[in-house]
Amino acid sequence: xxxxxxxxxRLPYLGREKYIELVRSGVTYDKKxxxxxxxxxxxxxxxxxxxxxxxxxxxxxxxxxxxxxxxFTCTVCEFSNICGTRDIPLYxxxxxxxxKPDFVERYFTRLKSSRLR
Amino acid sequence: xxxxxxxxxxxxxxxxxxxTIQSLNAFLATPKxxxxxxxxxxxxxxxxSVALCIAQQxxxxxxxxxxxxxxxxxxxxxxxxxxxxxxxxxxxxGTLGNIPFNLIILDECDQMTADAQTALRRIxxxxxxxxxxxxxxxxxxKIIAPIQxxxxxxxxxxxxxxDIVGCLQxxxxxEALTLKDDGASAIVEYCGGxxxxxxxxxxxxxxxxxxxxxKVVLQVVGQASPKEVGEMLKKAFAGNYLEARDMLYDLMTRxxxxxxxxxxxxxxxxxxxxxxxxxxxxxSNIIGEYDFRLVEGANEDVQLSALLAQxxxxxxxxxxxx
Amino acid sequence: xxxxxxxxxxxxxxxxxxxxxxxxxxxxxxxxxxxxxGDKAALLYGPPGTGKTTLAQVASKEFGYRLIEMNASDVRxxxxxxxxxxPTAIEDSLFxxxxxxxxxxxxxxxxxxxxxxEDRGGVGAVLKIIAEAKIPIVLAxxxxxxxxxxxxxxxxxxxxxxxxxxxxxxxxxxxICRSEGIDADKEALQIIVENSRGDIxxxxxxxxxxxxxxxxxxxxxxxxxxxxxxxxxxxxTLRKIFLAENFKQARRxxxxxxxxxxxxxxxxxxxxxxxYVDPSTLASAYNKLSQADVFLGRITRTQSxxxxxxxxxxxxxxIASANEGGYRSAQYRFxxxxxxxxxxxxxxxxxxxxxxxxxxxxxxxxSRVANNDFLxxxxxxxxxxxxxxxxxASWLQLEGEMVKYLKQVEAS
Numbered sequence: 001x002x003x004x005x006x007x008x009x010r011l012p013y014l015g016r017e018k019y020i021e022l023v024r025s026g027v028t029y030d031k032k033x034x035x036x037x038x039x040x041x042x043x044x045x046x047x048x049x050x051x052x053x054x055x056x057x058x059x060x061x062x063x064x065x066x067x068x069x070x071x072f073t074c075t076v077c078e079f080s081n082i083c084g085t086r087d088i089p090l091y092x093x094x095x096x097x098x099x100k101p102d103f104v105e106r107y108f109t110r111l112k113s114s115r116l117r
Numbered sequence: 118x119x120x121x122x123x124x125x126x127x128x129x130x131x132x133x134x135x136x137t138i139q140s141l142n143a144f145l146a147t148p149k150x151x152x153x154x155x156x157x158x159x160x161x162x163x164x165x166s167v168a169l170c171i172a173q174q175x176x177x178x179x180x181x182x183x184x185x186x187x188x189x190x191x192x193x194x195x196x197x198x199x200x201x202x203x204x205x206x207x208x209x210x211g212t213l214g215n216i217p218f219n220l221i222i223l224d225e226c227d228q229m230t231a232d233a234q235t236a237l238r239r240i241x242x243x244x245x246x247x248x249x250x251x252x253x254x255x256x257x258x259k260i261i262a263p264i265q266x267x268x269x270x271x272x273x274x275x276x277x278x279x280d281i282v283g284c285l286q287x288x289x290x291x292e293a294l295t296l297k298d299d300g301a302s303a304i305v306e307y308c309g310g311x312x313x314x315x316x317x318x319x320x321x322x323x324x325x326x327x328x329x330x331x332k333v334v335l336q337v338v339g340q341a342s343p344k345e346v347g348e349m350l351k352k353a354f355a356g357n358y359l360e361a362r363d364m365l366y367d368l369m370t371r372x373x374x375x376x377x378x379x380x381x382x383x384x385x386x387x388x389x390x391x392x393x394x395x396x397x398x399x400x401s402n403i404i405g406e407y408d409f410r411l412v413e414g415a416n417e418d419v420q421l422s423a424l425l426a427q428x429x430x431x432x433x434x435x436x437x438x439x
Numbered sequence: 440x441x442x443x444x445x446x447x448x449x450x451x452x453x454x455x456x457x458x459x460x461x462x463x464x465x466x467x468x469x470x471x472x473x474x475x476x477g478d479k480a481a482l483l484y485g486p487p488g489t490g491k492t493t494l495a496q497v498a499s500k501e502f503g504y505r506l507i508e509m510n511a512s513d514v515r516x517x518x519x520x521x522x523x524x525x526p527t528a529i530e531d532s533l534f535x536x537x538x539x540x541x542x543x544x545x546x547x548x549x550x551x552x553x554x555x556x557e558d559r560g561g562v563g564a565v566l567k568i569i570a571e572a573k574i575p576i577v578l579a580x581x582x583x584x585x586x587x588x589x590x591x592x593x594x595x596x597x598x599x600x601x602x603x604x605x606x607x608x609x610x611x612x613x614x615i616c617r618s619e620g621i622d623a624d625k626e627a628l629q630i631i632v633e634n635s636r637g638d639i640x641x642x643x644x645x646x647x648x649x650x651x652x653x654x655x656x657x658x659x660x661x662x663x664x665x666x667x668x669x670x671x672x673x674x675x676t677l678r679k680i681f682l683a684e685n686f687k688q689a690r691r692x693x694x695x696x697x698x699x700x701x702x703x704x705x706x707x708x709x710x711x712x713x714x715y716v717d718p719s720t721l722a723s724a725y726n727k728l729s730q731a732d733v734f735l736g737r738i739t740r741t742q743s744x745x746x747x748x749x750x751x752x753x754x755x756x757x758i759a760s761a762n763e764g765g766y767r768s769a770q771y772r773f774x775x776x777x778x779x780x781x782x783x784x785x786x787x788x789x790x791x792x793x794x795x796x797x798x799x800x801x802x803x804x805x806s807r808v809a810n811n812d813f814l815x816x817x818x819x820x821x822x823x824x825x826x827x828x829x830x831x832a833s834w835l836q837l838e839g840e841m842v843k844y845l846k847q848v849e850a851s
Contacts, residue, residue, distance in 0.1 A: 017207060042599060053204045056182075066461065066607075075838070079605035081789055082633040084486075091461045093606035104617070107610045112455040118813075118831060121802055161812075165803050188805035191796065225805055230737065313804075314812045321819035324827060337819055358712050358721060377811045407729070412807075415701070415735035419708045423729035426711075429718035 001058040003073055004051060006038040006089035011054055021050055044088050061089035067097040067110055119320045120313055123288055128170045131163060133280050137271045141171065144269075148175055148217040153241060153250045155265065157257035158273030161311030167273075168222045168251045176220065183219040190225045195233040198223070199240050206244050222251045227259035228412070234261045241267065275310035278302075284312060285319055294319075295328045303334035346382040350390070353428040361425050369418060376417035380408050383424070396431060403427050445647045446640050449615050454497055457490055458611045458639070459603035464494060466598050471498055471575060480569045480576040482550075482592065485600025488638030491579040495546045504544040504575070544575045551580040551588060562591055569594050602637020605629070611639065612646050616656065623656035630661045677706065680758055681714055689755035700747065704732060707754055714758075727757035794841045801835050814845075821845040 014022070023029070025047045026040030038047060044061075052059045062071040072094050074086050097103065125131045128138050128145075144151045154171075156164040172184045185205040192198050202221060221244075229237065241250050241264070250268075254260055257270060282301045289296040296319070304322075308315040321337045322329045345368060352361035368379055384404050392400065407424040414420050451457045457464060463483070470481050483491040499506040547565065569576055578595060580588070603611075609628045616623040631649070635642035650656045676696040683689035696703065708728050715721040731753035738746045791814075795806035798813050821828040821842070832842050 015207070042597075049200065050204070053201075053208060079629075082629075083605055084602040084637050085604060088601065090601060090604070092604055093610075098606045104610045104613045107607070108456075108614065111458070114455075114461070118802060118817075118834075120813075160808070169803065186800075186803060188799065190805045190807055191799065224803075311812070317813055317816040321816035324820050324824035337816065356718050358718070362712065375811045375815070378815070410729055410733050413736050414729070414732040415739055416704065416708075416732050419704065419732045420729055422708060423725035423732075426718075426722045426725035430722050 001060055002055050003060050003062050003071075004089075005062045005071060006041070008033070008035040008037050010035055011051075014054060018050065018054060022047070025050065038089065041088060041090075048087070061087055063089065063092040063094075065094035065097055066091040066114075067093060067106060070094055118317070119288060119292070120316050123291075123316065124166050125163075125170060126173060128167065128174065131167060131170065132284065133276060134163060134167070134273055137167070137273065140271070141167070145171065145174055151175075151217070151249055153245075153252070153268040155252045155254070155257065155260065155268035155270045156273060157254050157260075157270060159255060159275045159310055161308075161313035161315070162273045162276050163312070164253045164273050165222070165224065168253060171251065172220050172222070175217065180220075185219070185221045186224070187222065188224045189229045189233075195229070195236045198233075199236065202240055202244060202248070206247055218247050218249050220251065221248050222253065224253040225255075226252045227254035227256050231261055234264055238263050238267070276312055277310075278305050281305055281308075281310070281312050281315055285315060288316065288319065289329070292323060293327070294323050297328065297330040299331040300329040300334050303331045303338075307334070307338045346379065347386050347389075349425070350383065350386055350428065353425045354390075354431055356429050358426060358429055362422050365421055365425060366418065369421070376411055376421055377408075379421060380404065380411060380424070384408075392431070400428075400431065444644075445615060445619075446643045449618075449643065451493055451497055452500070454501060457494060457497060459607050460485075460490055460494075460600050463490075463598050463600050466596075467494055468498060470596055470598075471502055474575045476573050478575075480578060480595045482578045482580065482595035482597045483600060484580045484582070484597060486602050486637060487581060488635075488640035488642075489600040489603055490639065491600055492546070492548055495544070495577045495579070499544045499546075504542055507543055507545050509545070509547045542574075544577065545572065546577045546579070548579045549581070550578040550591070551582050562588070566590060566594055603639055604637065605632050608632045608635065608637065608639065608642055612642060615643065615646060616650065619650070621650050621653060621656055623650065624658055626658045627656045627661040630658065677710070680707070681710065683755075683759050686755055686759045689759040690751065693751050693755050693758075700735065700750065704728065704735060704750075704754060707758060708732075711757070724757045727753045731757065790840055790844055794837070794844065797835055797837065797841075818845050 019029075022036070025043040026038060027036050027047060028039050029036050038044070048059050048061070060073045060075065062073060064071055072092075074080050074083070076095065077083070077092075078095070080086055093103075093107070097106070100106065128142060131138055154168075156168065158164055169184075172180045176183045185201065187198060187201060189198070192201070205221070206219065223237075226234070226237070238261070241248075252260070252264070252268060257265065257272070282305060285301055285304065286296055288294075300322070304315050304318050308318060318334065318337055319329065322333045325336055326333045345364065349361050349364040349368070352358075352364065365379070369376065384401070387400055387404065388397070404424065407420055407427075410423075411417055411420045454464065454468070463485075467481060467483065470478075483494065485491065496506060545568075550565070565578070578591070609625065609632055612628045612631060613623065613625075616628075628646075631642055631645050634645060649661055653660075676692070679692040680689060680696065683692050693703065708725070711724055711728065712721055715724055731750045734746050734750035734753065738744060738750065791810070792806065795809040795814065798804075798809040798817070799806045802809065802813065804812070817831070820831065822845075828842070828846070831837075837845075
């Protein structure tokens with residue numbers, strides 16, 4: 001299984017067709033850094049399928065912890081069975097942060113201080 | 118797992134189906150002329166192994182890159198299959214050198230509805246320039262005619278007891294096991310003609326003892342203990358439906374038996390009971406019908422509960438109730 | 440009952456209290472910040488209760504806009520829209536607002552509901568407003584993929600909202616509990632969250648109905664929260680179904696029931712022997728349910744939902760098989776026994792499914808064959824031979840949970 005970080009990931013050489021498919025599904029390419037990123041998660045299922053074919057493996061998208069910014073995948077999450085957005089690359093809360101005793105206060109503090117671009 | 122470890126890697130290594138292998142070798146001699154193939158036959162008789170051997174022989178070193186394996190029952194609908202075939206075909210063709218085409222192995226295609234098969238035929242057609250399909254199924258009669266006509270059909274007969282025992286003995290020797298005759302017979306009886314299942318039973322048995330006899334085998338398969346299923350059936354035939362069904366739930370949940378295991382046990386146990394000939398035939402029919410529904414249906418417990426309910430029509434001491 | 444609904448009392452009034460959908464939040468703020476006349480409208484879309492309306496309200500306040508809210512249900516016909524917002528009535532203050540641009544923002548909620556038969560002109564009018572108005576326009580929808588909304592989507596910057604994820608929703612509920620002086624178990628909140636499907640509104644409502652006036656909230660208090668359907672309603676529905684005197688009545692009762700089809704079939708089959716005492720009637724009724732189940736299986740595999748009608752017919756036929764008098768019990772068993780077991784083993788089923796897929800892919804078989812012909816024997820191996828187990832586990836790349844499952848000793 002390959003873990004893909006939606007903000008920046010690399011791919012092996014793609015044919016033109018695959019590239020177009022990816023772009024149409026919401027992926028953009030930065031020539032300077034040579035990396036891809038998912039700008040639009042609307043067609044995330046489609047993107048997952050295409051990436052899975054390109055990389056010839058199962059794909060899991062990395063989640064980003066809203067509190068500590070670390071990345072993790074949904075496979076380790078205790079809520080993965082009740083979560084409706086499993087595997088979609090969004091902000092979440094990692095296990096260590098969630099299990100901290102003052103998690104709720106920290107979360108709302110972080111919410112207050114998070115910068116909105 | 119031994120099933121993979123001892124899977125034949127070339128067609129020569131396949132011990133059975135000599136005629137089929139001969140014909141296939143003829144095709145492999147002129148790969149470009151190879152048609153689509155349809156392998157039909159009971160479970161665990163070597164269809165997938167032969168398909169994989171063909172892939173390795175034809176596509177050589179990087180055969181895995183040019184082979185797509187799909188299961189009709191695991192893919193969610195014909196659209197998913199189409200997507201995967203499309204994507205795979207595009208991806209594989211890019212770097213085809215002297216490889217004649219890529220291979221798509223589609224298993225359990227008799228599980229597909231007629232509509233899905235029609236769509237499959239179109240998929241086969243659109244991709245026939247670059248792909249060859251090897252379709253695998255249990256019952257070729259369930260494959261629609263247009264597909265059958267586009268394939269060369271190879272029948273894989275059920276393996277005979279000697280063949281299975283022979284294979285098990287070969288594996289036992291390589292794994293430093295002693296497989297007693299009664300053990301081998303027990304395995305064959307439990308597995309029907311399914312070699313794959315038999316090898317798994319053997320491997321499981323080997324973890325219990327280095328000498329595999331009937332007792333060890335029964336330990337392995339004893340999860341589906343005849344006693345409990347027999348009890349359940351007695352209650353069902355006596356009209357004690359609710360109790361019978363509770364036993365069924367218990368077998369399925371707490372004991373974790375699969376529905377297929379249970380229905381096979383039911384069949385075995387029913388045959389042991391003393392019913393008049395006519396009733397036995399009807400019972401077998403009913404069980405067969407529900408076996409089929411088990412595969413097609415959404416809820417195994419509904420099907421098995423319904424099956425038990427059908428038994429309540431028959432008397433425990435033979436003869437149908439009025 | 441308290442003074443007010445917690446959904447109102449705890450509605451965020453600042454951006455820093457809006458939970459979840461961080462990306463949507465920042466995209467929307469950015470859109471609003473740089474908005475100028477001629478820009479596209481914003482279309483916020485996603486499941487209910489995820490913060491679309493709240494975001495529009497809070498953002499408008501923080502940026503100093505006066506928010507004009509319209510619900511698509513208020514706005515039914517093209518004429519109505521034009522009447523409310525069109526250029527016909529010059530004296531109309533709303534018109535003035537829209538076309539003179541005086542620091543207001545227009546919010547049209549549930550815009551995917553604007554397309555009933557009566558609203559044929561709805562889209563056109565909204566598009567016209569978007570094109571001509573001089574104030575920012577925000578639309579909200581649950582499902583903008585309705586093809587009739589295609590032109591609307593093109594005229595908007597679409598911003599997607601997702602279900603609120605469990606940890607964040609739990610944090611939100613916990614905060615409410617603290618404020619209300621309730622000591623709630625994390626597990627209890629988890630069950631509420633599971634039921635809510637990421638919908639803040641319904642989670643808050645459930646919390647209020649369960650916790651109001653109490654000092655503590657434990658798992659046992661929450662367990663009676665039946666998924667989707669409340670017990671009383673369900674009993675009523677089942678009564679109607681089982682007391683149906685003929686096929687037509689049964690069919691109607693099924694159609695009207697709110698219960699989802701899987702659950703319905705399970706419930707019917709579970710209760711069948713309680714209704715039919717005579718073995719041959721039971722057998723025949725069960726036969727029909729079994730056929731209904733086959734249809735459900737086909738529907739799941741092929742997604743041909745048109746077959747659902749047949750499944751329901753068979754279910755109804757199964758119920759109305761015979762008109763029998765007495766029933767063994769007046770209460771119907773709900774949730775069906777299997778569901779209760781399933782709920783307990785939901786995680787295990789998911790695990791088993793993934794395990795079967797993994798075995799299937801490595802051993803070239805389908806997950807069904809993996810389940811029937813591999814798993815039982817792998818269990819034996821894993822229980823008796825640790826070293827073989829670990830080499831198989833690494834060959835199959837099994838996760839720890841899967842290994843544990845295979846090693847499980849059966850409860851006797």
